[in-house]
Amino acid sequence: MxxxxxxxxxxxxxxxxxxxxxxxxxxxxxxxxxxxxxxxxxxxxxxxxxxxxxxxxxxxxxxxxxxxxxxxxxxxxxxxxxxxxxxxxxxxxxxxxxxxxxxxxxxxxxxxLIPPISGPDSTEFAMVCAKFVMKGNAELVADNLLDLSHAPFIHESTFGASNMKSLKLMKEGETKRGTAVLERGVRADRWHAGRQSNPYFGEVPSDDRVISTFLVPGVFILTIHSYAPGVQDRLVDGEPAEEPIFRRCTCQMITPINDTESMFFYNFGPGVERSDLKEHAFAIADAAFAEDKAIIEAQQATIKKVPGRKMIMLAMDQPVLRYNEIYDGLRTKEAAEAAQAPAAAV
Ligand code: FES
Ligand SMILES: [Fe+2]
CATH class of the missing domain: 2.102.10.10 (Rieske [2Fe-2S] iron-sulphur domain)
Structure with missing residues (x-):
């Protein structure tokens, strides 16, 4: 982008x-x-x-x-x-x-191949769009978005999560509906049940369906639909038959500027039926993305001090590993095609 x-x-x-x-x-x-x-x-x-x-x-x-x-x-x-x-x-x-x-x-x-983001022209979500330069390699930003287990820590004060307690709640209330490996990305469909409040309009308990898609070369699309508690017991053919009490969407596009800087394009918005919450919801998300920016930039600065130092992969890094396999596979395929291209094309 x-x-x-x-x-x-x-x-x-x-x-x-x-x-x-x-x-x-x-x-x-x-x-x-x-x-x-x-x-x-x-x-x-x-x-x-x-x-x-x-x-x-x-x-x-x-x-x-x-x-x-x-x-x-x-x-x-x-x-x-x-x-x-x-x-x-x-x-x-x-x-x-x-x-x-x-x-x-x-x-x-x-x-x-242009990804199906919800942009400022969306008829479903009332989007506020923005961008900033992230002083971090594009792959560090991708890793951040692929592994949302950072939310209770980095976003302690913004997305309404509070450290270990909410991580525990998130894990206990989580049901995986499906994690799909796509041709050009990964997609996860999960229920986060038992949420007591949300940062958008307060103490409203809900069960949230969280669908996230991450596509090469760095496009993240996330929708969260909040339903009245117990919705998973009322599904029809695996899908909620009722209207959500609140829904929101965010799309985040990472464009590499160079090895250590990326342009982070992002937006956030509630469903159009709650467009009155548009600015308020965006302000919360905006503050959260500033938290990601701070940690990624600090991470990039550290990496610069210890060139060649390897990272370790943990259980939480599964989506990162899966995505990297797809990404590397496409890169290898593209390089092989380029190597086979007739010399006349040069
Ligand atoms: S540098 Fe552009 S015309 Fe000379
Ligand atoms: Fe984040």
Whole structure:
């Protein structure tokens, strides 16, 4: 993910770095997005300090102009333009109120791989969307989201959990409905029964159904539906037949900026029927994500001091291990395909 749709105006050229590659993202005249490498091939000045001219970008150092497909269309004072004078153009699509860039081979870009997040345009959840730079490797952020057993500790004061007591309650009240390994991620479907209150509207007991999906390359989608206590005894064909008393959703997208920094895009929102709680619910979640940020940044700083030190895996790390297998499998497959590609493609 390269940004929320609202970050791209009709006039600005927005800089954003993904995996150490600087991008210049802008809107064309028809409103669709374009993404070029943020680097004029002449003297390597950034195009983001250049000028948008219709669908093209002009470098404001010596005036070279580039089309949205990366071709150079003008060199001031020179007739012939070699096809070698060009910038890389990246496939970019807008969906669910967000911009998605494909960093790999352009011909392999596939819009069907854009994850089904609930964005600012969701008709189900009233979402508030935000982002911040996390000074941590993207995989540390993924590990954090894959293993929610950190909640009673890190989120002691935000998500209404209080240390060992709530961890014990969480475990005792937890029923696993299913943990599925997907082609491009993992999904867990659980009941957390016996909740006495929630941070959104107070002392309302509930049994919560928590469904979390984590997709490569770093997209987390979580929905929690709270039902009146005992709902698990009233299921019809394994599903609740009653309306939830409260539901909420959060989506979190991790985009690696470089080895030690990631952009953390996130949102949070109640079901549209309780949009009155939108700002209040987001503020709680926002404070919780700041707690994750603090620990991940501290973790990254420690890792820097002890390069090469291995981490240990515990029972709670099962989802992390499963996800890493899928991730590594896809990476290996992609590398093998690249190695087999005809040399002419280079
Ligand atoms: S650096 Fe861009 S035109 Fe010279
Ligand atoms: Fe967290």
């Amino acid at each position: 390269a940004g929320w749709s609202s970050e791209f105006s009709a006039t600005d050229i927005v800089p954003f770095t993904i995996m150490d590659e600087p991008l210049a993202i802008y809107r064309k005249e028809d409103g669709t997005l374009a993404a070029l490498e943020d680097l004029c091939p002449h003297r390597l000045a950034p195009l983001t300090v250049g000028r948008k001219e219709g669908d093209e970008l002009r470098c404001m150092y010596h005036g070279l102009k580039f089309a949205a497909d990366g071709r150079c269309t003008e060199i001031p004072g020179q007739e012939r333009i070699s096809s070698k004078v060009c910038v890389r153009s990246y496939p970019i699509e807008e969906k669910h109120g967000a911009a998605w860039v494909w960093m790999g081979d352009a011909e392999k870009a596939d819009v069907s």
